[in-house]
Amino acid sequence: MIATVDLTTSIEARLGEAVLATQPTADGVPTVWVAPDRLKETLRLLKEAPEQPYVMLHDLWAIDERDRQHRDGQPPADFTVVYELASPDLGSDLRVKVPLKGHAPSLDTITDLWPSANWYEREAWDLLGIRFIGHPHLRRILMPPWWEGHPLRKEHPARATEMGRFEMPEATQAALSERLAFRPEEWGMERAGEDFDYLFLNFGPHHPGTHGVLRVALQLDGQEIMDLVPDIGYHHRGAEKMAERQTWHTYIPYTDRVDYLGGALNNLPYVMAVEHLAGIEVPERAQVIRIMLCELYRINSHLVFLGTFAQDIGMMSPVFYLFNDRERVLDIAEAITGARMHPGWFRIGGIAQDLPEGWEEMVQGFLSYLPSRLEEYESALLANRIFRARTRGVGAITAREAIEWGATGPLLRACGVAWDLRKQRPYAGYERFDFEVPTGANGDCYDRVVVHVEEMRQSLRIVEQCLRDMPEGAYKADHPLATPPRRERTMQDIETLIHHFLSVSWGTVIPPGEASVCVEATKGHNRYHLISDGNTAPYRVRIRTPSFAHLQLLPRLSRGAMIPDLAAILGSIDYVLADVDR
Amino acid sequence: MTRLGAMLAKVNAAALLPELLIVLGVLIGALTLAGGLTFVERRLLALWQDRRGPNRVGPFGLLQVVADTIKLFTKEDWVPPFADKPVFVVAPAIIIVSTLMSFAVIPLAPGIVVADLNVGLLFFLGMSSLAVYSITLGGWSANSKYALLGALRAAGQMVSYEVFMGLSLMGVVAMAGSFNLGAIVQAQRHVWFCIPQCVGLVVFLIAGLAETRRIPFDLPEAEGELVAGFHTEYSGMKFGMFFLGEYVGVALISALTVVLFFGGWSGPILPPIAWFLGKTAVLIGLFILVRAALPRLRYDQLMRLGWKVLLPLSLANVAVTGAVILALGR
Numbered sequence: 001m002i003a004t005v006d007l008t009t010s011i012e013a014r015l016g017e018a019v020l021a022t023q024p025t026a027d028g029v030p031t032v033w034v035a036p037d038r039l040k041e042t043l044r045l046l047k048e049a050p051e052q053p054y055v056m057l058h059d060l061w062a063i064d065e066r067d068r069q070h071r072d073g074q075p076p077a078d079f080t081v082v083y084e085l086a087s088p089d090l091g092s093d094l095r096v097k098v099p100l101k102g103h104a105p106s107l108d109t110i111t112d113l114w115p116s117a118n119w120y121e122r123e124a125w126d127l128l129g130i131r132f133i134g135h136p137h138l139r140r141i142l143m144p145p146w147w148e149g150h151p152l153r154k155e156h157p158a159r160a161t162e163m164g165r166f167e168m169p170e171a172t173q174a175a176l177s178e179r180l181a182f183r184p185e186e187w188g189m190e191r192a193g194e195d196f197d198y199l200f201l202n203f204g205p206h207h208p209g210t211h212g213v214l215r216v217a218l219q220l221d222g223q224e225i226m227d228l229v230p231d232i233g234y235h236h237r238g239a240e241k242m243a244e245r246q247t248w249h250t251y252i253p254y255t256d257r258v259d260y261l262g263g264a265l266n267n268l269p270y271v272m273a274v275e276h277l278a279g280i281e282v283p284e285r286a287q288v289i290r291i292m293l294c295e296l297y298r299i300n301s302h303l304v305f306l307g308t309f310a311q312d313i314g315m316m317s318p319v320f321y322l323f324n325d326r327e328r329v330l331d332i333a334e335a336i337t338g339a340r341m342h343p344g345w346f347r348i349g350g351i352a353q354d355l356p357e358g359w360e361e362m363v364q365g366f367l368s369y370l371p372s373r374l375e376e377y378e379s380a381l382l383a384n385r386i387f388r389a390r391t392r393g394v395g396a397i398t399a400r401e402a403i404e405w406g407a408t409g410p411l412l413r414a415c416g417v418a419w420d421l422r423k424q425r426p427y428a429g430y431e432r433f434d435f436e437v438p439t440g441a442n443g444d445c446y447d448r449v450v451v452h453v454e455e456m457r458q459s460l461r462i463v464e465q466c467l468r469d470m471p472e473g474a475y476k477a478d479h480p481l482a483t484p485p486r487r488e489r490t491m492q493d494i495e496t497l498i499h500h501f502l503s504v505s506w507g508t509v510i511p512p513g514e515a516s517v518c519v520e521a522t523k524g525h526n527r528y529h530l531i532s533d534g535n536t537a538p539y540r541v542r543i544r545t546p547s548f549a550h551l552q553l554l555p556r557l558s559r560g561a562m563i564p565d566l567a568a569i570l571g572s573i574d575y576v577l578a579d580v581d582r
Numbered sequence: 583m584t585r586l587g588a589m590l591a592k593v594n595a596a597a598l599l600p601e602l603l604i605v606l607g608v609l610i611g612a613l614t615l616a617g618g619l620t621f622v623e624r625r626l627l628a629l630w631q632d633r634r635g636p637n638r639v640g641p642f643g644l645l646q647v648v649a650d651t652i653k654l655f656t657k658e659d660w661v662p663p664f665a666d667k668p669v670f671v672v673a674p675a676i677i678i679v680s681t682l683m684s685f686a687v688i689p690l691a692p693g694i695v696v697a698d699l700n701v702g703l704l705f706f707l708g709m710s711s712l713a714v715y716s717i718t719l720g721g722w723s724a725n726s727k728y729a730l731l732g733a734l735r736a737a738g739q740m741v742s743y744e745v746f747m748g749l750s751l752m753g754v755v756a757m758a759g760s761f762n763l764g765a766i767v768q769a770q771r772h773v774w775f776c777i778p779q780c781v782g783l784v785v786f787l788i789a790g791l792a793e794t795r796r797i798p799f800d801l802p803e804a805e806g807e808l809v810a811g812f813h814t815e816y817s818g819m820k821f822g823m824f825f826l827g828e829y830v831g832v833a834l835i836s837a838l839t840v841v842l843f844f845g846g847w848s849g850p851i852l853p854p855i856a857w858f859l860g861k862t863a864v865l866i867g868l869f870i871l872v873r874a875a876l877p878r879l880r881y882d883q884l885m886r887l888g889w890k891v892l893l894p895l896s897l898a899n900v901a902v903t904g905a906v907i908l909a910l911g912r
Binding site: 199201202207208209223290310311313314315316317320321324380384386387389390560563564565566567 | 625627630631632633679727731797798800801804805806807808809873874875876877878879880881882883
């Protein structure tokens, strides 16, 4: 905490009078408040500083502050826009907050500073109604274009039963469908060249190559892609809104469904952020079990990536082999957690249950099974000449540009940047493990595949160390806010029984404050930022997902490529649409 | 009618009967084989892909073909309102007709051939050119963007690979001294052409894969990119004809490879027809194995492979074969 104070002071010194206030947070990330009119110059200063520049816009989101009770020391605001800055070279992130007043707040765009701000600002406009002046295409991104209101505002209903009866007569349906039609002019695209017309192709939302409900409007010259516009939001379920009416404990299963290939790995940043707010220390055994599960799910996700990527470039068989392998991971997950894709197994303060009998044999069996299979895939896929011809130099991006666009995870590591939070900022006990951070060099589809395969090997190493050195001890903290309390502690006397009853029926009350935890998820940085207003439910939950940032790169990666390359690029980005739309 | 009756009376009925049997036998045989192939391919792929494949309908799933046929015939036969209807309806028939016609010139065993044409090979090449129309017109008439892109790719790909297909066979023709397929089999008494014409064989097999639009050359369909390519808008039995046409094509190219490069029906002990069918089955298996193993090429890579690798190779093959034949003074 002392280090944080130092950092905050040094940032304050750098920014001078632009800083309205500083805010202590439970996660230790330096947080400064900046006046709206000084925002842009402040961010520019931070980005282009000769020393310790914050080169990446990690996240941009907003808070509806109007119902919040506990805002001690924060400047008055109806809405707050939050800029999360990061840099691969720096040990700490920086959070810049801007207070906004009124019901139709507006703010200068920063799309000219970071191209990645584009989608984030559209999201903040869509969900909270914050107008960004100077944004090139400020229109809804997750909600349909005809939506009324801004869903994440507090007055917007969260339940269907709070809204009017839903009706869609045919005439309305036709009118709404008409509004979904792609109009190139709206995106600054030409309909025709000098003596020819471009072909506009609707790629999705129902298309075998898009890995889910994603729509990409392509501007084609023959088979060459001139430009494209990704249209997302078809998988939007309002995970952030749902958090506001779930208890801290019952929200855990919702996090599973964000990156549905990441399983328990999704629970980790959420429960860790709650533990920061509540001040819970997680026992060692629980930490190692969590890490083992996380790494198994990372392997699970990467196996699916490899199989479906091969499918995307027209290879028929690998997906079956890799799904068979994945089945073995899921069998272990099932034996330990009782579920396969969505275990919802981490708890505030630990995990749901201790490991079952015989887990060592299962994990050991998998550890001795997968390495030889990986070698086989390397010779069947990576060494195949057609595979190389289809992936090398396709969808390439430089490290510098990838950082500008907010890319993290394997996508960034394929460009040669060894940025892995497990290594740079060990969390949840990763510091005790020995592993390497594989990187690529060219940042193309091929390197992304290589990095994924190598990461599976490293994850196997971590799992092996978990198996070898599994500590003894409790699987859940004995903290009053750990939810639910361990069984032995509920059946003793009336006090513990009532405590259990309250935390299950009403929900645990987490002390007011703000905390965020960012983890190295399967696809990149996944951050949960929680705001507690001293209630049984979060006041605001922000989920920063890697897929959202990565999919925004699609036009940049695909311009000038051919349609088959688009399939390869989509596959190599390794996104999950639930992770994009939340 | 009376004139036709008189003509028929002149024909020796006894001599006609075996001919008719052969015609019917080849027709039914080819169609059954193609139908059966849909099942065999799925089971073989399943075997190689660590899964079970269709095994529920009948013993070992053998009746799957029947179930599929019933399904295809009873599905809604939808013609999109935006399609060019006559062309849309005719297109699938062209591929079946043209590939089945090619079977007419293939000698299954000594004396068992529907039409013993002295230009048999040219007839096959002509028919396979016609098959392009089916794909191109089918994709064009559907009037949908995906189908159009698939059709464009098909036209480019099949027209290009036809060139190398024809050229790759010229070495065989030069060595046999005939376009008649029966004569070509006879010419392989001493040594199968797969040895002296190994280059021709490889080019022919690659061109054959491209002609039948199978992985790694399934660009016109390319389900990950173009949904289903040229037959995106087809359903019911019209789709079934494209589907079947692909398998008749696979059987045809395999049978032709056997005739041209692997000595046709020749082989010891077993009856000739068994040798012919056995060799064809192995080649069909090879086609399926290739599908299980390889990724798909990109359009520009496909064209580069064709014009920059296969064309010079087959031209060199023709030149060298010709030179050797001249030098040996045949």
